[in-house]
Amino acid sequence: MQNKVPDGFEDGDHIKVDLRPESATEADYESIPVEAYGIAMLKGMGWNKEEGIGRTFKQDVKPIEHQLRPKGLGLGADRSAIKDLEPGKKRRPPKPGDEQEKEEELVMGPGGCVLVESGAHKELYGKIEGVDPDNARVMVKLAVGGKTVTISQYGIKLVGRKEYEKYSKDLSRFSKASKEKEKEKEKEKEKDRDKERQRRDEKERSHSDKHKSSEREREGGRDERKRKHKESSHDRERPPEKEARRPPAPPSWLQRDLKVRFIDKAFKGGRYYNSKMRVEDVLTPAICVCRTEEGRLLDDVKQDMLETIIPKSDNDLVMVVLGEHRGQVGRILQRDKNKCKAMVQLERYEEKIFTLDYDLICHYVGASDH
Known part of the structure; x- marks a missing residue:
């Protein structure tokens, strides 16, 4: 026993109190955590951390810890993708003989990095937190502000993690100087494309001129020249055909938060014909996302399917x-x-x-x- 006095110092009738340890005070009990006290009791009863409790079944079984499923992560989805939401650690450069890392795969799923290309949050970066495949929409947590928004999957672009970490919180992209630099780069690219197009046209024109001159040399004779003269005169007398002009596109009137009426009988078998709905988001001047009075989202709704109220x-x-x-x-x-x-x-x-x-x-x- 831990507090037993050595033999020879006490007999059965006399007990020496000064040889025994001092009694524990209330402060000593307060300083010991409840967890440590409980573990000490279990160890005193023969419990071992690496062995199970029981007579025959000694296997150590880890308890099941239920974790909260993020909003938008459907049943059966891969939960390991949640780790991608955590900020990545800096990786050391590969040493000689090490295998090179595989190229990053862009996945339309939780943890994926995206760039919003249209709508109210255009040019902002974010990470996917959930996907709604039925309505083709994704829940994106914006890097600037930390707000979670619902966006059509056709209005975002998947990007790599390096691009996300470099530009996601770079507010200088929205400055006037940065936009002017981008415009200058676009102009330079356009000039290069024009020069390349001119070189191709000149090359094709010179080739066609050589081909025509060789044909004229082979084709001789007065009759041939007369026939060409008649054909050319006939072509001059023929009035030029008028080019078919496309009707101008109707002006765009779509705006967010408008209450409109659905007038297309062919869409979804006429299920939403003559029903009222709200314009939730405008993707292009002629295409929008609508929300019905029952709360269902309709994507890729064209302007000519709606009328004002x-x-x-x-x-x-x-x-x-x-x-x-x-x-x-x-x-x-x-x-x-x-x-x-x-x-x-x-x-x-x-x-x-x-x-x-x-x-x-x-x-x-x-x-x-x-």
Whole structure:
């Protein structure tokens, strides 16, 4: 025993208290962690950290620790990809004889580095946190600001980790000087392409001239020249054919937070025909992403599938979608249903009243300045 007195110092009748250790105080109990006290009790009962508890089954079984699944990571997905979200450590240069590292694979999945190419967060870098394959959208955590946003997968570009670490938080990319440098580089590339195009054209032109001259030398005779003269005169008398002109593209009126009506009967078998929805994001001047009243997102919706809506209530806001005041928000003061016009007071011009056609305004459900 640990506190036993050596033999010869005590007998059965007399006990020497001064040979024994001092009693533990309350402060001693407070200084010992509860975990250490519990482990000491288990060790006293024969417990070993590397052996299991039991008579026959002595295998050490690690307990299952449940980890929170990130939002957007579907069932059955590879959880090992979560490690890619952690910042990478600096790797040493390869020594002679070491195998070279494999090229980085760009994966559209959690941990992937992307560059936003369109929308409100254009030219910002981020990392993918989740993928929604049904709606072709991804959840991206932006490097600048740390905000998580939902973006169409057609509006992002996968990039390597080196590019991400170099430019993700480089705010100088948005400066005027940086943009001017990029424009100068684009101009130089365009000049090089023009010079290369001119060299090819000159080479083809010289080759065709040589070919034509050799043909003229082989073709001789008066009859041949007369035939060519008749054909050329006939071609001069023929009026030139008019080139078919393409009809001009309709002007773009798509804006975010507009409430519109779906009028395409062929889309999804006519499931959304004549239903109202909200413009969630504008990808191109003629293509947008819409959200139905049930909350479902529809991607790649074309402008000609939608039409504007005039609100029935005077308290609802409208936005000018075409014309000089495009993008301005206001309220309808008076309607003329016979002429399909409305008197609108815009928030920026409170002292003026504008008479606008129904085709120039649309129901607006976004935030207002007032």
